[in-house]
Amino acid sequence: MHIRLSQRAGWAGGQPISDLMSRALENPHLISLAAGFVDQQTLPVEPxxxxxxxxxxxxxxxxxxxxxxxxxxxxxxxxxxxxxxxxxxxxxxxxxxxxxxxxxxxxxxxxxxxxxxxxxxxxxxxxxxxxxxxxxxxxxxxxxxxxxxxxxxxxxxxxxxxxxxxxxxxxxxxxxxxxxxxxxxxxxxxxxxxxxxxxxxxxxxxxxxxxxxxxxxxxxxxxxxxxxxxxxxxxxxxxxxxxxxxxxxxxxxxxxxxxxxxxxxxxxxxxxxxxxxxxxxxxxxxxxxxxxxxxxxxxxxQGKYAAHVESVRAGYREKLQAMLESAEEHFARLPGVEWRRPQGGLYVWATLPETIGAGPAGRLFNQAIREGVFYVPGEFCYPPEGEPIRKSAMRLSFGVQSPDRIRQGMAALARAIEHVM
Ligand SMILES: Cc1ncc(COP(=O)(O)O)c(C=O)c1O
Missing domain, CATH: 3.40.640.10 (Type I PLP-dependent aspartate aminotransferase-like (Major domain))
Incomplete structure (x- = not known):
């Protein structure tokens, strides 16, 4: 029997990120700076x-x-x-x-x-x-x-x-x-x-x-x-x-x-x-x-929301700081590596020299996995039309990992970048 899916089902398919996530989940030892999940430890059990x-x-x-x-x-x-x-x-x-x-x-x-x-x-x-x-x-x-x-x-x-x-x-x-x-x-x-x-x-x-x-x-x-x-x-x-x-x-x-x-x-x-x-x-x-x-x-x-949000902020503030300090420590010496310093959210955006592809099939991504860390390739985040797609960018999330794991992940990522440079 010929199964004929709708045109919409076809348009909905081909999301590169799900592939990437399952690849990462297969290896629990990897430090994921990819998932945009919120911090498991701060979820509001009591309230x-x-x-x-x-x-x-x-x-x-x-x-x-x-x-x-x-x-x-x-x-x-x-x-x-x-x-x-x-x-x-x-x-x-x-x-x-x-x-x-x-x-x-x-x-x-x-x-x-x-x-x-x-x-x-x-x-x-x-x-x-x-x-x-x-x-x-x-x-x-x-x-x-x-x-x-x-x-x-x-x-x-x-x-x-x-x-x-x-x-x-x-x-x-x-x-x-x-x-x-x-x-x-x-x-x-x-x-x-x-x-x-x-x-x-x-x-x-x-x-x-x-x-x-x-x-x-x-x-x-x-x-x-x-x-x-x-x-x-x-x-x-x-x-x-x-x-x-x-x-x-x-x-x-x-x-x-x-x-x-x-x-x-x-x-x-x-x-x-x-x-x-x-x-x-x-x-x-x-x-x-x-x-x-x-x-x-x-x-x-019950009036518990504001206090919870405040505690969540305190946790993420520390994690963001860990990520930015590690970037200073490990990325600053790598020529052409730049990153934004946000005041909130869950992500730090880093760009590399244009010659270094950060995509899933590229050398950096695979080297990063060998070093025990992975990220979301920035190219997934670009609209297909308009501005050119930058292949040499990474989305780094600090939401899920502890400050220590963030530091380890950033050091590993820096080693991977250095290796492919
Ligand atoms: C920019 C942005 N908008 C919306 C969402 C969706 O959040 P939810 O559907 O859980 O409200 C997310 C989740 O990661 C997001 O990053």
Whole structure:
């Protein structure tokens, strides 16, 4: 019998990263600086146990939590998210404050990103991303049959002039109506650790509005790492520089700050996207797991969340420091090796001289494995169109390993680089 899979199944396939991860998991002795997982040791066992007990303290509440929920999600949790937005961004916003109906809960922010992209993109449509960007979102765009076009970035995020030039070029090619969204990870992005400045955010929103000639161009703010800040001041959401509140979509999550196993994310949607996103979601699952949403609501209600996030930050601050100090110690003497120094998130981005390929088939990757360490090859994080793909970059994650293992891993990586130089 001939099995004929859908075109979409074909588009969804070929994710190089899953291959790499299974290769790594086969050898538990390797120090993985690859996985973007959160630290196993800091997962919130106690606060979650207390929340669970509280949900089960009342039989009626337990039964409600064990039942299906609604498509947009559990109202008390949505109210608490709204309250947190008011506290963090309220006074800064130039546009209208979001309402409860604009908050939609999802199974992690990835689902929200997918639903928004699917609501906007037909095959052949274009998503503009920084070059490099979050590789899973590139997979989402590919799966939808869309095109991801990369725009240059620097230490302040996506470069507005490059965005403007890209849009101009697409207009000349008659492709402007196909541009549906600009995707940003403006807090300690994955993979570069860069935070987009407030000025840049405003310029990007302004460009999205100006270039929305025939088709509306949305800006998606993926704020996955916003709460993982270890130094400096928080930057208000890109939503605060959206004058009408109809251009920016925010994707938030409790995965990084609390627990990815509970997997609750949310969206702050412009009003016109609530209906399409909920229609799609209605067809997929008519609501993400209600139990997880009750648990998260209880955690917030019990007031244990902020203290937990603070303790998580303290742990990662130490790990980031371990990675940056090791980079200073081992990389600084290697000619042409450079790295960014983020103030938060889970990643350090390092670049090598262009002649050293860091890809999975290259000499460095294999030598690194021989030395007992591995990383995510930076080339996986580049949109296929737009800016050139840099083959000599590495995404180094400091989330999972202990400071000691990070130091060992960085020393091993430096030996591997030296060997191939
Ligand atoms: C930039 C970015 N966005 C979104 C996510 C997805 O998180 P979740 O779906 O667990 O909320 C991740 C996870 O690694 C990420 O790095």
């Amino acid at each position: 979650t146990r207390r929340a669970l007990e509280a949900v089960f303290a009342s039989e009626a509440e337990a039964r409600t939590a064990l039942q299906y929920g609604s498509t947009p999600g559990f109202v008390p949790l949505r109210e608490q998210i709204l309250e947190r937005i008011r506290e963090t961004d309220g006074p800064e916003a130039i546009g209208p404050p979001p309402t409860l109906e604009q908050i939609v809960l999802t199974a992690g922010s990835n689902q929200l990103l997918h639903l928004v992209a699917e609501s906007l993109m037909d095959p052949g449509d274009i998503a503009i991303c920084t070059s490099p960007t979050y590789l899973v979102f590139l997979g989402t765009v590919k799966h939808l049959g869309g095109r991801a076009v990369g725009v240059a970035m620097d230490a302040e995020g996506m470069i507005p002039d490059s965005l403007d030039q890209t849009l101009r070029r697409l207009e000349r090619a008659g492709e402007l109506p196909r541009v549906k969204l600009i995707y940003l990870v403006p807090y300690f992005d994955n993979p570069c650790g860069v935070t987009t400045s407030q000025t840049r955010r405003a310029e990007i929103v302004e460009l999205a509005r100006r270039w929305s000639k025939q088709t509306k161009i949305h800006v998606i703010e993926d704020a996955a790492y916003r709460e993982l800040r270890y130094a400096g001041e928080d930057v208000p959401s890109t939503r605060t520089v959206d004058p009408d509140g109809d251009t920016v979509v925010v994707a938030g999550t409790f995965s990084k700050s609390y627990s990815p196993g509970i997997r609750v994310g949310w969206g702050v949607l412009p009003k016109h996207l609530i209906r399409p996103v909920c229609d799609l979601k209605g067809n997929i699952d008519f609501g993400s797991p209600n139990f997880a949403q009750h648990m998260m609501a209880k955690v917030l209600e």
